[in-house]
Amino acid sequence: MQPPPAPAGIVLEDGYVMPPPPATGGIWREKSTLVMTKDATLPDRCVKCDAPANGFRLKRKLSWHHPALFLLLLLATILYLVLAMIFRKQATVYLALCQEHYRRRQKLLAAGWIMFAIGLIAPVVGFSTEYPGIALLGILLLFISIIWLAIVARTVTVKKIDDQFVWLTGLNENYLARFPALPE
Numbered sequence: 001m002q003p004p005p006a007p008a009g010i011v012l013e014d015g016y017v018m019p020p021p022p023a024t025g026g027i028w029r030e031k032s033t034l035v036m037t038k039d040a041t042l043p044d045r046c047v048k049c050d051a052p053a054n055g056f057r058l059k060r061k062l063s064w065h066h067p068a069l070f071l072l073l074l075l076a077t078i079l080y081l082v083l084a085m086i087f088r089k090q091a092t093v094y095l096a097l098c099q100e101h102y103r104r105r106q107k108l109l110a111a112g113w114i115m116f117a118i119g120l121i122a123p124v125v126g127f128s129t130e131y132p133g134i135a136l137l138g139i140l141l142l143f144i145s146i147i148w149l150a151i152v153a154r155t156v157t158v159k160k161i162d163d164q165f166v167w168l169t170g171l172n173e174n175y176l177a178r179f180p181a182l183p184e
Contacts, residue, residue: 028182033159034168035182038091043178046098047156050174053096060095063088064161089161093168097155108152115145 026037036042044053065088072080097105122138125131159167 027179029176029179030167030182032169032171032173032176034156034171034176034179036093036166036168037164038166042094042096044096045175045178046101047095047171047175048101049098050172050178051098051100053098056097056099056102057094058097058102058155059092060155061090061092062158062161062166063090064158065089089163091161091166093156093166095155105152105155109149112145112149112152115141115148119143119145 026040027042028035044055045051046053065084069080069084069087072083119138119140119142122141123135124138126133126135126138154170156168156170159169161167
């Protein structure tokens with residue numbers, strides 16, 4: 001009597017069997033989400049517009065933890081930080097960007113850093129010259145610049161990361177259409 005054949009594909013922790021990687025090298029799409037193995041190489045096309053990237057890659061070290069940990073943020077910030085560092089899953093991906101999107105990203109980041117610098121300097125100048133309005137505007141600009149930088153620096157959004165796969169959103173529809181659908 002022979003043992004039952006091993007399932008064709010990759011078995012996840014919960015027992016679900018992912019199909020074997022297709023010819024695209026371990027990259028699928030699931031509606032508007034890109035699903036890829038951690039070692040897959042994305043094509044040399046811009047993830048934002050699907051134009052040729054001409055070899056330019058943006059290295060992103062991504063991390064993810066279960067969203068339920070955010071509940072701890074309200075109760076105990078330090079405990080949240082410790083548990084988030086322990087339970088996070090990480091992946092490094094190389095995202096291709098065309099020159100237009102790369103330049104746009106650089107300009108938006110530069111604007112954010114200029115706002116940040118002004119937000120640091122304005123409160124000092126405002127309080128030292130007894131113009132509290134300028135100081136308060138500087139503090140407001142500092143917070144706005146932090147939010148601005150967090151949004152602009154994010155090229156794609158991590159939906160989930162586990163031990164073998166990465167789920168990404170925020171990619172161009174034509175770019176996603178290059179990959180086979182994730183089998184049910």
